[in-house]
Amino acid sequence: MYNIELRNISKCYKNGVVALDNISFNVKNGVFGLLGHNGAGKTTLLKALVTVLKPDSGSIKVCGYDLKSQGDEVRKRIGYLPQELSMYPSLSVFDFVNYMAQIKGVYDKNQVNIALQQVEMLEFSKRKIGQLSGGMKRRVGIAQALVGNPEILVLDEPTSGLDPEERVRFRGILSRFAKDDKTIILSTHIIEDVYQVCEELAVLRKGRLFYAGASADLINHVEGKIKVIKIDNENQLFDIQKQAVVISTTYASKGLTVRIVDKNMNFPGAESVSATLEDAYVYCMGGKNDA
Numbered sequence: 001m002y003n004i005e006l007r008n009i010s011k012c013y014k015n016g017v018v019a020l021d022n023i024s025f026n027v028k029n030g031v032f033g034l035l036g037h038n039g040a041g042k043t044t045l046l047k048a049l050v051t052v053l054k055p056d057s058g059s060i061k062v063c064g065y066d067l068k069s070q071g072d073e074v075r076k077r078i079g080y081l082p083q084e085l086s087m088y089p090s091l092s093v094f095d096f097v098n099y100m101a102q103i104k105g106v107y108d109k110n111q112v113n114i115a116l117q118q119v120e121m122l123e124f125s126k127r128k129i130g131q132l133s134g135g136m137k138r139r140v141g142i143a144q145a146l147v148g149n150p151e152i153l154v155l156d157e158p159t160s161g162l163d164p165e166e167r168v169r170f171r172g173i174l175s176r177f178a179k180d181d182k183t184i185i186l187s188t189h190i191i192e193d194v195y196q197v198c199e200e201l202a203v204l205r206k207g208r209l210f211y212a213g214a215s216a217d218l219i220n221h222v223e224g225k226i227k228v229i230k231i232d233n234e235n236q237l238f239d240i241q242k243q244a245v246v247i248s249t250t251y252a253s254k255g256l257t258v259r260i261v262d263k264n265m266n267f268p269g270a271e272s273v274s275a276t277l278e279d280a281y282v283y284c285m286g287g288k289n290d291a
């Protein structure tokens with residue numbers, strides 16, 4: 001059984017924007033990545049999953065419970081970090097997480113301490129939110145999602161703006177949490193965030209589902225077709241763009257290095273290199289990653 005089942009989810013906002021167009025996929029235990037450019041519909045989808053927003057159509061099951069008829073059962077099992085979490089700057093770390101815990105119906109202060117411990121913020125529990133660094137605030141945000149030990153953790157852009165050290169710490173938090181058969185769904189537009197952690201992922205593109213399945217299978221789309229070509233000037237780049245999907249260009253003192261997906265084998269003599277998840281992702285998103 002899958003932990004999350006989404007079927008034919010659509011959402012059109014009042015202004016006419018179709019944020020989600022008939023999205024269906026399943027999520028099993030472990031860490032699941034939801035990828036897409038800005039405006040792809042990630043936040044809308046996660047809001048629907050945590051019952052903050054009602055889709056126009058479709059159905060969602062979480063741990064076997066139907067979201068529409070058994071919303072309370074679903075909410076009990078989910079911890080949620082919104083993309084923009086309002087925090088009260090004058091509250092202490094402990095008081096804020098405790099407040100969020102009580103909203104969820106968790107009145108055990110020990111649970112608050114456990115969550116703070118999990119994100120390595122226990123030693124700062126008396127510090128005021130307004131006096132934390134951005135990375136520390138994010139950890140507090142994750143702590144309020146973890147409180148009460150939910151079965152499912154929904155994190156909307158948990159790593160945006162984090163420095164490399166915080167990213168490593170974040171991966172540690174995730175892998176510790178994921179150990180006990182839990183499910184984590186996290187959104188990001190940064191493919192590096194899901195490299196090491198997500199066994200499965202979904203890619204949204206302008207409200208549509210572009211891919212859902214194993215990360216490794218996404219790479220298969222481009223394996224054997226990634227090539228690196230050295231050229232002298234940009235005119236040659238335009239020629240390449242007509243015949244292949246350009247993943248990236250690197251400028252050096254003498255000319256450029258172009259990394260391409262040679263879909264139609266137009267460059268048989270070019271140097272072949274092994275594909276990365278980023279190659280596959282940029283290819284899925286339609287080419288050069290300028291984000």
Ligand SMILES: Nc1ncnc2c1ncn2[C@@H]1O[C@H](COP(=O)(O)OP(=O)(O)OP(=O)(O)O)[C@@H](O)[C@H]1O
Nearest residue numbers: 013015017019036037038039040041042043044045
């Ligand atoms: N409350 C709203 N009313 C109208 N349109 C909205 C609303 N919220 C989002 N949208 C639109 O819906 C689309 C999807 O937005 P959403 O926030 O789900 O994207 P996202 O993938 O989370 O983007 P980002 O990476 O920037 O967070 C966008 O075109 C956005 O402008």
Ligand SMILES: [Mg+2]
Nearest residue numbers: 042043044083
């Ligand atoms: Mg978003």
